[in-house]
Amino acid sequence: MRNCRRIRRYARPLFLLGAFVIACGIASAQGMRGWRETSFVPTPKGEWTGPRLPDGQPDVSGHWSNTIGNHNNLTDPQGPLGADDEAPQTARQNARQPRPRSQRAPSRISDPPDGEIPLQPWARAKQQEFLKYLNNPIRPEYVEPFARCAPGGPSKSFMWHGYEIRQYPGYVVFLFDSGNRVIHLDGKPHLPPNLKLWNGDSRGHWEGNSLVVDTTNNNSKARLGRTGEFVSENATIVERFTFDPNGDRFTYDATYTDPTVLTRPFTITIPNRRITDKTPADDWNNLTFPAKHAGDDPIIEAYERVCVEGNGDHGLVVSAK
Secondary structure: OHHHHHHHHHOOEOOOOOHHHHHHHHHHHHHHHHOOOOOOOOOOOOOOOOOEOOOOOEOOOEEEEEOOOOOOOOOOOOOOOOOOOOOOHHHHOOOOOOOOHHHOOOOOEEEOOOOOOOEOHHHHHHHHHHHHOOOOOOOHHHOOHHHHOOOOHHHHHHHOOEEEEEEEOOEEEEEOOOOEEEEEOOOOOOOOOOOOEOOOEEEEEEEOOEEEEEEEOEOOOOOOOOOOOOOOOOOEEEEEEEEOOOOOEEEEEEEEEOOOOEOOOEEEEEEEEEEOOOOOOOOOHHHOOHHHHOOOOHHHOHHHOHHHHOOOOOOOOEOOO
């Protein structure tokens, strides 16, 4: 990430929107290599035995990050997409060499068992079209939404850098690099169906150590990964955040139902771990736990990120010289 900062500050813009994000994403993936995991054990459901907040909620506030890779590839989070994944060539030369598939993390799709999203034929063709033009977005719809600092959507937000959980009476709030999300715990009904949001409209409740969330009102603009998978505005999502009472980990499961796009429901599973002042520093959690790693460079402080303040040249393709 430090090299990416130098590029942004001193290099001259050369090409298309989005490649700066791609190059820095590769650097981030390399930086997190020290603690990225190739497997995980899902957190079991059960009673909450950890600390609670005054309103009775399990206390899960703090800084968190996923453990198996970034948002590049939904079904093979530690593997390549092919030649187009790591363009431009200058960045690709220094990209990590993937291990054999059997030694990499499993697909984020935990159901169906084949690890693939059950897209209808027309939707699969559209997904392949998005992937084909990922690094050559000749139409506005081909630009990866993250390259515009758009919110990541209900699930992809947990796949990119780190994030913070804050809790208030009747609410759980997620602070992401791109956009925020509020989970309402007060029993209010969903928004009217004509109101659509990037991260959907979320209503949740606690069941033991699990935060169970019903999410509707999706605007369908976010992708599920840079591989181009998507759902429609008709999608409904049941999410379950299952926390280890020790406070170290949680497993995120999201089951999507969307007869417009899918042939059957599917489930995304993302493992997460807490980031504290004892977590080894790397270029991934530098953006997650700024109190320890901020140093003298404010660019890595959470509230100085380009997508938060909107005052930087995020999204430019730049010279690597």
